[in-house]
Structures are given as C-alpha cells and as structure tokens.
Amino acid sequence: MLQRTTAARAATTTVCLLVALGILRAEEPERPGRAVRAFVGARLVPIASPAIDDGVVLVENGRITAIGARAAVPVPDGADVVDLAGLVLMPGLVCTHSHVGEPFAADGSGPLQPEVSSVDSLDVRSASLARARAGGLTTINAMPGSGHLIGGQTAYLKLKRGGTVEELLYRFDDGAPMGGLKMANGTNPQGDAPFPGTRAKSAALVRERFIAAQRHRALVDAAAADPTKEPPARDLGLEALVEVLEGRRIVHHHTHRHDDIMTVLRLADEFDFRVVLHHVSEGWKVADEIAAAGVPCSVILVDAPGGKLEAQDLSYDTARVLHEAGAAVALHTDDYITDSRLFLRSAGLAVRAGLPEDAALAALTLAGARMLDLDERIGSLEVGKDADFCVLDGDPLSVYTQVQETWVLGERVFDRDDPADRLLAVGGPGAGDERIFTSCCAFVGGGQ
Amino acid sequence: MKSTFLALAATVAALVPGLVPDLATNADPVPNQDSARPRAVERLAVRAGLLHTMAGAPIENGVVLVEDGRIAYVGPAANLVLPQGTTVLDAAVAVPGLIDAHTCVGLAGWLNTPHDQDEVDRSAPAQPELRAIDAYDPREPLVAWLRGFGVTTVHTGHAPLALISGQTMVAKTAGDTIEEALVVGEAMVAASLTDEARGPGGPGTRAKALAELRRLLLEGEAHAAAVVKAAETGEEPPARDLRKEALARIASGATPLLVTAQRAHDIANVLRLAREFADVRFVLDGAAEAPLVLDELVAAGLPVVVHPTMYRAGGETKNLSMETPRILVEAGLLVAMQSGYEAYVPRTRVVLFEAAVAARYGLSFEQALALVTRDAARLLGVDARIGTLEVGKDGDIALFDGDPFEYRTHCIGTVIEGRLVSAGERTR
Numbered sequence: 102m103l104q105r106t107t108a109a110r111a112a113t114t115t116v117c118l119l120v121a122l123g124i125l126r127a128e129e130p131e132r133p134g135r136a137v138r139a140f141v142g143a144r145l146v147p148i149a150s151p152a153i154d155d156g157v158v159l160v161e162n163g164r165i166t167a168i169g170a171r172a173a174v175p176v177p178d179g180a181d182v183v184d185l186a187g188l189v190l191m192p193g194l195v196c197t198h199s200h201v202g203e204p205f206a207a208d209g210s211g212p213l214q215p216e217v218s219s220v221d222s223l224d225v226r227s228a229s230l231a232r233a234r235a236g237g238l239t240t241i242n243a244m245p246g247s248g249h250l251i252g253g254q255t256a257y258l259k260l261k262r263g264g265t266v267e268e269l270l271y272r273f274d275d276g277a278p279m280g281g282l283k284m285a286n287g288t289n290p291q292g293d294a295p296f297p298g299t300r301a302k303s304a305a306l307v308r309e310r311f312i313a314a315q316r317h318r319a320l321v322d323a324a325a326a327d328p329t330k331e332p333p334a335r336d337l338g339l340e341a342l343v344e345v346l347e348g349r350r351i352v353h354h355h356t357h358r359h360d361d362i363m364t365v366l367r368l369a370d371e372f373d374f375r376v377v378l379h380h381v382s383e384g385w386k387v388a389d390e391i392a393a394a395g396v397p398c399s400v401i402l403v404d405a406p407g408g409k410l411e412a413q414d415l416s417y418d419t420a421r422v423l424h425e426a427g428a429a430v431a432l433h434t435d436d437y438i439t440d441s442r443l444f445l446r447s448a449g450l451a452v453r454a455g456l457p458e459d460a461a462l463a464a465l466t467l468a469g470a471r472m473l474d475l476d477e478r479i480g481s482l483e484v485g486k487d488a489d490f491c492v493l494d495g496d497p498l499s500v501y502t503q504v505q506e507t508w509v510l511g512e513r514v515f516d517r518d519d520p521a522d523r524l525l526a527v528g529g530p531g532a533g534d535e536r537i538f539t540s541c542c543a544f545v546g547g548g549q
Numbered sequence: 550m551k552s553t554f555l556a557l558a559a560t561v562a563a564l565v566p567g568l569v570p571d572l573a574t575n576a577d578p579v580p581n582q583d584s585a586r587p588r589a590v591e592r593l594a595v596r597a598g599l600l601h602t603m604a605g606a607p608i609e610n611g612v613v614l615v616e617d618g619r620i621a622y623v624g625p626a627a628n629l630v631l632p633q634g635t636t637v638l639d640a641a642v643a644v645p646g647l648i649d650a651h652t653c654v655g656l657a658g659w660l661n662t663p664h665d666q667d668e669v670d671r672s673a674p675a676q677p678e679l680r681a682i683d684a685y686d687p688r689e690p691l692v693a694w695l696r697g698f699g700v701t702t703v704h705t706g707h708a709p710l711a712l713i714s715g716q717t718m719v720a721k722t723a724g725d726t727i728e729e730a731l732v733v734g735e736a737m738v739a740a741s742l743t744d745e746a747r748g749p750g751g752p753g754t755r756a757k758a759l760a761e762l763r764r765l766l767l768e769g770e771a772h773a774a775a776v777v778k779a780a781e782t783g784e785e786p787p788a789r790d791l792r793k794e795a796l797a798r799i800a801s802g803a804t805p806l807l808v809t810a811q812r813a814h815d816i817a818n819v820l821r822l823a824r825e826f827a828d829v830r831f832v833l834d835g836a837a838e839a840p841l842v843l844d845e846l847v848a849a850g851l852p853v854v855v856h857p858t859m860y861r862a863g864g865e866t867k868n869l870s871m872e873t874p875r876i877l878v879e880a881g882l883l884v885a886m887q888s889g890y891e892a893y894v895p896r897t898r899v900v901l902f903e904a905a906v907a908a909r910y911g912l913s914f915e916q917a918l919a920l921v922t923r924d925a926a927r928l929l930g931v932d933a934r935i936g937t938l939e940v941g942k943d944g945d946i947a948l949f950d951g952d953p954f955e956y957r958t959h960c961i962g963t964v965i966e967g968r969l970v971s972a973g974e975r976t977r
Contacts, residue, residue, distance in 0.1 A: 228867075385977070403894055403895040405897045405898070405899065406659065406690075406977060407660055407690070407691060407894075407895070407897075408659070408891070409660070409661050412894050413660060414977060415894075416977030437863065440862070446956060450956055453956055498957060500954050501909050501954075503909070527871050527910065528869050528873075529840065529868060530840065530868050532862065533863070
C-alpha cells in the first residue's frame with residue numbers, strides 16, 4: 102500500500118526555511134542525517150482541531166514537526182514520503198484500561214498490595230499486545246485485575262515492537278516508570294478474610310492504609326527538614342501510596358454501582374488523590390455528581406448488560422450521559438473483556454447511543470491521554486507530539502473500516518499488508534501463538 | 550435516541566384506494582381478504598426503502614403485508630394498495646426477523662447468579678433428557694434485549710459445558726410463556742468436546758469423551774432397536790427411560806446432535822463419529838479451527854453454527870478468525886451465526902453485530918445477513934416458517950433506520966407474527 106520516495110539529498114535548507122515560516126518548531130537541534138518522514142494525502146483527524154482533507158504530517162525523530170493541508174506544508178526534499186492517499190490518519194488509540202500482556206500484580210495474600218507492580222509481570226511478547234497494535238492502539242494502561250482493593254501498580258506502555266517491558270515503558274524525566282495505582286470496590290475485591298466482606302469494611306481498609314501513607318509522608322518530610330530526625334523505614338507499599346498522595350501516581354479505580362462510585366469520590370476527596378473512574382457502569386445515575394467532582398471517567402461498552410449483579414444497569418448511554426453532564430470521558434477495552442482489535446467499535450456504539458462523534462473520537466485518544474498524564478506527548482496530531490498514528494481505510498466509526506497501519510514514534514508497528522501482521526489482525530492458524538520477536542522496523546528513509 | 554422513536558411512529562393508515570392514485574394502477578388483489586369473517590383480520594405492513602427478503606434481490610421501496618401473523622404480500626409498495634385499517638410501519642431498511650442460531654439466553658440469565666443460571670446441571674456428564682422448555686424463562690431481560698435488536702427467534706438451550714448438557718429448542722423472542730413462544734420443543738441435543746466439558750465429573754481426556762459418546766450412541770441405537778423389535782413382535786416394549794429415549798432419538802437421526810468443538814483435532818473427532826454413526830445428524834458448533842480441516846469438513850458436509858466473529862481469541866479459540874464465516878460459506882457449507890455461550894460480561898452477544906463483522910471480513914452483505922436469517926432457518930429446520938420474507942411465512946420482520954450492520958444504525962422496531970413487539974433497541 103505504501104509508496105516510498107526517498108529523495109537523494111538532505112533537506113537542511115528547506116527545514117530551516119520552514120522553521121522561519123513558523124511551520125516547523127525546532128525544539129531540538131537538527132541532526133545531520135536524520136530524515137524527515139512525510140505522511141501525505143490522508144484525511145487527517147487531529148482530534149484537537151478540525152479534520153484536514155489531503156493533509157501532510159511531517160515527522161522527525163519520532164515527533165510531529167508539522168501538520169496541515171498539502172498546500173500549506175511543503176514536503177522537504179529528501180523526506181521519506183508515506184503516501185496515504187484515500188486513507189484516514191488519526192492519533193494512535195489510547196486504551197486507559199487493558200489487560201494485554203498479562204499485567205497481573207497482587208496475589209491472594211491480601212486485599213491491599215500497592216507495592217506490587219505489573220511491570221514485573223508483563224510479557225510484552227504476548228500475541229495480545231500485537232493484536233492491540235492491529236487495533237490501532239499505540240498506548241495502553243496495563244492494569245492489574247480488580248480482585249483487590251489495591252491491586253497493584255499499573256504500567257503505561259508505548260506499544261513499540263520491543264522485546265522487553267523496559268523498551269515499552271513511559272518514563273518520567275527522572276527515569277522512573279510511569280503508571281497508576283489500580284484500585285477496586287464493589288463485589289470483586291470481597292471475599293473471605295483477610296479480604297473484606299462488605300462495602301463499609303472495604304472503605305475502612307482503604308482509609309486506614311491511606312492514613313498510614315499520610316503519616317509516612319509526614320515522617321519523610323520531617324526527616325528531610327530536620328537532619329537530626331531519622332526517616333521512617335522503607336515501605337514500598339506506603340511509598341507508592343505517597344506517590345498517589347502527591348499526585349504523581351493516579352488512582353485507576355474499578356467501580357460499577359452508583360453508590361460505589363460515590364464512595365470513590367468520597368475517598369478521593371478525603372485524601373485528595375487524583376482518580377479516574379473505570380467502567381462506571383452506573384455512572385449515568387450519578388453523572389452530575391461525577392462532573393461536579395471533576396473526576397474523569399473511563400467507560401466500557403459491551404453488547405448487553407448483566408453478566409454479574411453490578412453490571413445489570415450497564416448502558417450504551419453512559420458515555421453520552423457523562424459527556425452531557427460535563428465529565429471527561431474516555432473509552433477502554435478492558436481487553437480481554439473486549440478485543441483491542443475492535444476498540445473503534447466502542448466509539449461507534451457510543452455514538453449509536455448519542456455521544457457526539459468528535460467526543461467519541463476524543464474518547465479513544467486525547468481524553469484517555471489526559472487520564473494518564475500523557476496528553477502533552479500523545480492523543481492528538483499536534484506539532485511536538487509523538488508520531489503515533491492509526492491509519493484507517495475509511496470513517497473511523499464505520500463497521501466496514503479497518504485499521505490498515507499503526508505507527509509508533511514514526512515507525513510502523515502494524516501493517517495489514519504484511520502477512521504476519523494480517524494474521525494477528527484477522528486471526529487464523531498460528532495467530533494465537535506467542536509472537537516471536539524479530540528485529541524490525543529499520544527507518545527506511547533515514548538510513549538508521 | 551428521540552429520533553429513533555419518532556421514526557418508528559407506528560401510524561394506522563386509513564389508506565383507501567382512491568387516495569393512492571399512483572399506487573393503485575398495478576395493484577394486485579390483496580390475498581386472504583375475507584369480509585365474511587366475524588373477527589377483523591389483523592393487518593400490519595412494513596414499508597422499507599430497501600427490503601431484503603432473502604428470497605430474491607432486495608426490493609427498493611418494498612412492502613411486506615402481514616395478515617393474522619402470516620405474510621400475505623411481499624413486493625414493491627407501488628403494486629399494493631394497503632387495506633383499510635392496516636397498521637403501517639416505515640423503515641429505511643427491513644429484513645427478515647433475525648435468528649440466533651445458538652445461544653443460551655433464557656436458561657443463562659442476565660444476573661448470572663444461582664437463581665437465574667439454568668444452562669447446566671453438573672450432577673452427571675451426559676443428560677440428554679433435560680429439556681430446554683422446562684428451564685426457559687421467556688421474560689428473561691436478555692431475551693427482550695435481543696428482541697430489541699431485531700432478533701425474533703432463538704435456538705437456545707443447555708450450554709456447552711458438559712459432554713451432553715441437555716436439549717435445545719427454538720422459540721420466538723415474544724410471548725409470556727414458553728408455550729406461546731415455542732417453535733420447536735426439542736431442536737437438538739447439545740454435546741461438547743471443549744475444555745469446559747472435560748475434567749472433574751466428566752471425561753478427563755479427549756479419548757474418554759469420544760469413548761463415552763460412542764457408548765451413549767450405541768445405547769440409543771439399542772433402545773431404538775428394542776422399541777422397533779417390540780412393535781414388530783408384539784412383545785412388551787422396553788420400560789420407559791427418558792435418557793434412553795432421548796439417546797434413541799439422537800441415534801436414529803430424529804434429533805440432531807449439536808457438538809461444540811473448537812480445536813482442529815476435536816473437529817476431526819466429530820467427523821470420525823459422523824463416519825461411525827451414519828444415522829446421526831451431526832451439527833458442528835463453534836469450529837474455531839475449521840479452516841485447518843476444511844477439506845474433511847466439506848467432504849462430511851456438516852452444517853456449522855460458526856463461532857461469533859468477535860469471540861475472544863484465547864485458549865481453545867486462540868486461532869479463531871474473523872474470516873471463519875467467509876471460509877466456510879465459500880467452501881459451500883451451510884453456515885449460521887450464533888451469539889454463543891457467555892459465562893460472564895457480556896452475558897450475551899448480539900448476532901446482528903457478529904454478522905456485521907462477517908460482512909466486513911469477506912462476506913457480501915446478503916451472505917452475512919443469510920447467516921442470521923435464511924441459512925439459520927435452514928440449519929435449524931424451520932425454514933418453512935421463518936428466515937425469509939415470503940408469502941405464507943411468519944410475519945417476523947426487523948426494521949432499521951439505515952444499514953443494519955452499521956454501528957450508528959438503530960433497530961427501530963421488531964415485528965413477530967405481525968405484531969410490533971419492540972419499539973426499537975434499548976441502550977440500557
């Protein structure tokens with residue numbers, strides 16, 4: 102499908118000219134020998150701005166350096182041109198709640214395990230991750246399960262074709278992996294002791310642990326301010342909760358029933374932590390309260406309500422009602438509950454129930470990026486953001502549309518025309534086997 | 550959603566011939582008009598911009614007239630003058646009422662709690678005598694949910710969780726009692742060669758499962774033979790035995806055996822059994838790895854109730870493909886689509902959506918629609934009544950405000966036997 106034309110000479114003068122014209126933003130010094138990759142001819146759906154027919158996106162060093170209509174964005178000489186005529190290019194999809202790669206964390210020993218990290222569980226060579234790429238996903242929040250009040254640390258992953266989790270992790274500037282904290286309430290974390298037997302017990306256990314974290318933070322702060330004071334003993338769980346209290350780690354909270362949702366809002370207010378509500382099956386019943394609290398929602402859409410008591414009032418309407426109330430709304434796959442390859446379908450069904458189309462597309466991209474503190478890097482087609490793209494053969498909200506290509510940091514990580522990739526996208530004999538990692542993705546135009 | 554209901558706006562048309570000048574010229578006489586009948590004929594007509602009868606090319610600006618539950622006319626709207634008092638529904642697209650060729654709804658309840666789970670009894674691994682009609686709840690919310698999406702008929706029953714979990718049945722999705730809803734009381738008997746059917750309480754291995762099925766089929770053959778012999782000789786017939794009687798109906802081919810098998814070697818096992826028991830009517834269910842044994846399957850000619858296209862790929866279904874329906878249809882097999890058995894969330898799928906993905910992955914629109922209409926009816930043996938829009942068949946019709954397969958389209962009405970039983974899909 103792709104036609105590549107690599108011009109022979111470097112494009113230094115052209116790039117400088119574009120910088121002077123304000124079309125390119127030269128955040129980083131230009132490196133000789135680094136090629137510009139130009140995605141040309143697609144209908145661009147930037148999310149943060151109106152769609153552009155026959156557009157051009159320029160990419161350098163994995164970042165978007167220019168975006169606009171073909172007439173407004175000259176393709177520099179020497180650029181590696183990716184011809185996407187007749188196709189649609191939108192930001193890579195962001196799934197705020199996924200279990201691909203088996204990111205399981207807490208074990209059966211107790212209901213509160215903030216020290217356990219899914220980073221230490223993930224298998225990034227799993228076929229499920231490759232299938233997520235086939236669905237146009239480029240970023241996921243890899244989540245532990247919901248069988249614990251605190252199920253462990255989540256991992257924000259960039260879906261590069263990497264063989265180790267280290268290659269896929271989003272990181273803070275200090276190098277620490279970025280991720281949230283998985284929490285859950287309602288019936289999933291309930292069980293025999295030491296697990297809670299009631300909702301009130303669940304909240305009490307959480308409250309106690311957060312109070313312990315507040316105390317831990319106070320002791321750390323006191324020791325920092327006064328060299329004569331000993332810092333408290335290291336406690337990995339409390340340290341993770343202190344990150345939550347400080348806003349560095351967002352709580353991703355599984356919650357279904359309206360009263361459980363209100364309990365999350367209560368705890369978040371009490372301990373002043375940042376939280377995203379996940380699933381939010383009965384969010385449509387308390388939409389105004391959620392909106393008033395300013396708490397964003399990551400919503401799941403499945404084909405029918407029920408399957409368990411808490412999901413009996415699950416609705417196609419939830420995203421629309423929350424959106425109309427003024428709450429931020431993202432969608433998620435909860436893969437394996439829904440298949441990442443069909444993530445676009447969730448947006449289609451949300452629109453079926455009345456969510457505006459632009460809000461539905463944002464719910465697959467920018468809204469989710471915000472819920473992961475990644476919106477300065479991903480979620481829209483904007484200069485300076487990562488060149489993570491989902492390339493489609495038609496309207497993103499049509500059942501007849503397929504993801505043709507997925508790009509991460511300007512590199513193609515899924516190509517439906519490639520037989521191995523197609524197998525993962527469609528299924529068939531061999532699709533379920535572990536994906537064997539091979540070195541790939543040489544930057545064709547850049548000589549890397 | 551407001552527009553959905555406005556579009557539905559069931560209007561009782563007081564159309565008289567004189568008021569329909571252009572339509573009257575080629576009007577065929579309306580069949581079954583019988584003014585002498587004391588009771589008024591119940592008439593409902595569906596007018597559609599595009600009418601897929603599944604018994605010929607789609608009709609632009611078509612109409613289906615249903616009288617007392619049966620289709621009295623199908624054709625261009627221009628050729629028919631609607632009798633006075635006909636309830637008229639308008640839709641952009643109308644299709645035969647959808648058929649879910651295999652589900653467990655009505656036995657498997659939406660809340661998934663002990664009081665509404667009747668899809669499997671685990672006291673014995675093989676219980677062909679368990680009747681679906683004794684377990685089905687016609688007021689189950691998931692039945693109404695499916696009905697809202699245009700599903701008018703379900704083939705439902707015991708789940709593929711035991712070697713032989715019980716019987717299945719065919720029912721309409723309307724009716725307050727099973728007696729009102731029922732189409733076929735004993736449609737098939739559900740057997741399973743999946744992981745769920747092996748293990749504690751059941752066969753521990755594949756070979757044991759096959760050995761058990763052979764033993765049961767032989768038991769059925771023996772019982773059938775004993776009944777025949779008693780009839781011929783005038784001897785005392787064998788004592789009543791519900792289990793043996795059910796097995797005898799399977800062995801003789803009176804009741805098809807629906808066997809769920811996903812892996813290629815499990816499908817091969819079904820085909821081996823089919824060669825060994827020529828009288829048994831096997832129907833293959835699931836069939837995720839059917840493409841690996843396609844030639845053998847075609848040679849055997851078994852009908853297939855294919856796995857949902859969006860079924861989860863993992864475990865035994867790790868190699869399933871969204872193209873399986875296309876591959877099987879192109880091979881010439883009789884194929885129908887199922888919502889399947891779901892143990893958790895969602896508790897049911899919707900065949901409309903599964904067929905839509907089959908259309909995206911290689912089938913034409915009408916081929917995909919046939920999976921949930923005409924071909925499903927043929928596979929279930931109820932094509933004399935349902936599956937297409939033809940004169941004399943049940944007036945089961947699904948109405949849409951656009952391409953039925955599109956995500957943004959809505960089902961705006963469901964008609965069963967000439968009655969509007971759903972005013973459109975629900976969103977909660």
